[in-house]
Structures are given as C-alpha cells and as structure tokens.
Amino acid sequence: MTSVHQAGVRRILSLLLAFILVFSVCAIPALADEAGDSEPASADGSSAIPQPTVDFYVYDEANVLSAETKSTILAKNAELNEKYGVQIVVMTVNLLPGSDLESRATYLTSVIQSWKVGGEQGNGLILALSISDEDYVAVAGNNFKPEFTNVVLKNLLNEQLEPDFKNKAYDAGVAKFFTAAAQRAETYAASLAASAELSEEPEASAVPEKTEDEKSGGSVFLSILKFLGTFVLVLLALAVISLIVIQVHGQMVRKKRREARRRRAQQRGGAASARRTETGSVRRSDSVKDSDYRAFMDRYK
Secondary structure, three states: OOHHHHHHHHHHHHHHHHHHHHHHHHHHHHHHHHHOOOOOOOOOOOOOOOOOOOOOOEEEOOOOOOHHHHHHHHHHHHHHHHHHOOEEEEEEEOOOOOOOHHHHHHHHHHHHHHHOOOOOOOOEEEEEEEOOOOEEEEEEOHHHOOOOOHHHHHHHHHHHHHHHHOOOOHHHHHHHHHHHHHHHHHHHHHHHHHHHHHHOOOOOOOOOOOOHHHHHHHHHHHHHHHHHHHHHHHHHHHHHHHHHHHHHHHHHHHHHHHHHHHHHHHHHHHHHHHHHHHHHHHHHHHHHHHHHHHHHHHOOO
C-alpha cells in the first residue's frame, strides 16, 4: 500500500474517532441532566421549602399554638393515618411565601409534594397561617381534591377559622378548623375504603405504588440503557463504514497492482520477442556466408 493511500486511510479513521468523541461529550451531559433530582418549585421560584418537624403534623414557626391543640392534632392524625393513611398538617409562619392566594396555594402544593403529606396517593390536607400579614390558606392533596374542593375549603375557613382568626385567637381557630376538617376527611376516607373493598376482585393482588426514588432510579436506568444502546449502534455503524472503506481501498490497490504486473509482463514479452528476431536474423546471415564460401571453394577443385 502506497504512502498516499495509507495517509488517506489514517484521515478517515481520524474523522471517525473524532465523531465518536464528539458524540460522547454531547450525550453524557444530557444524560446527567436527565438523571438529576430536583426539589419541587416554590411559589415564587426562590422560596425554599422547610424540612418538616419531628412531630411532622405541626410546624409552629410563629409559636401561636398551645400544647393542648398540638396534642389534639398529633393524636387525631395518628388515628387517621393508621386507619386510612390520612394526614392533616398545620403550619404557622411569620410570613407565607407568595403575594396572592394562587402563588401561596402553589407553594403549599409544593410543600405537600415535598413532605409527601397523605402519602403517595395524596390523602392529605395542609392549613397554613401567615401571621404578619393576617392571611391563611388551605390546600388538599390530589386524592382529597374531589372532597375538599375550593368551595368546601373556603366554607370551612370562613366558618371555623375566620371568627377567631380576626380576633387573633389563632389557637382556637386552628383547633376548630382541624376538628371539622378531620371529621370530614375521616368520613370521606372511610367511604373510599368501602368502595374499594366492594369493587376489588378476590383474585386481584395489590401492586405497591412506586416511590419517587424508585421512579427516578428506573428513569435513570432506562436513560443509561438508551445511551449505551445508541452508543453501541453508532460504534457498529462506524465499524461497518470503516470495513467498507478499507475493503474498497484494498480492491483499488489490488487492481492497480495487477495492472502494473500485466504491464511489466508485456514489457518483458516484447523484449524477448525482439531478442528472438535478432538472433534469427544473425543465423540466416551466417548461413548465406557459409553457402557463398563453399561455392567459391568448389570452383578450384
């Protein structure tokens, strides 16, 4: 193989290697972004979601709840959670993130998702008091939204919380709201459980709901498999292309070699023919000279 042909093959292989490197550099950051975990967005895009307390059901940053009210909230939640997986969280803060009802409701939805209030099914409710600007918001989890609609929550707040809240009797208002909400949540959860028992087939087996970590892990694993599969396919394609290029190049080189050998053979054949012709001519000339000599000598016999 000539040096020119070798240089051409090296250039082709260099381009293929560069393509593989570029593909790897572009794909790995995309995979890392896809596999990364993130917290739910807060209402204003910047407010951090606090960690739940040890008691979980009471987050009294504003320190406006009495020990008796806290004890009632914890005891009733323990009962509801054990029977139906229902959780009702009360949060009091100095200032709730967000500037209006919609943004604050969005923030509390993020808290429900982050704390997993009501479990994966969303059998939960959160009441938040913003003391410094005299505001309050209640938000239901996904599975409780059909029962605790906006209208129902508004009526509960107006009837149970508002009268005491406007008089700054926060503890009394929270106790009344929690009692009414817990009673309604228990009735709703019991009806859901009864309906599920009636509709459940005897042979059906319950499939446990995947946690967020399991879902994230499965998504990352599938992403890695997709990346590896794509990478292997690209390598196979490049290998096939390389083999084709090398095969075609080899055929061209062999063809040129055959043509060169044929030309050299033709040149050697022509030279041999010329030598044979020249030798025949010399031999014929010698025969004529011998014949003339014999005729000359015969005259003197």
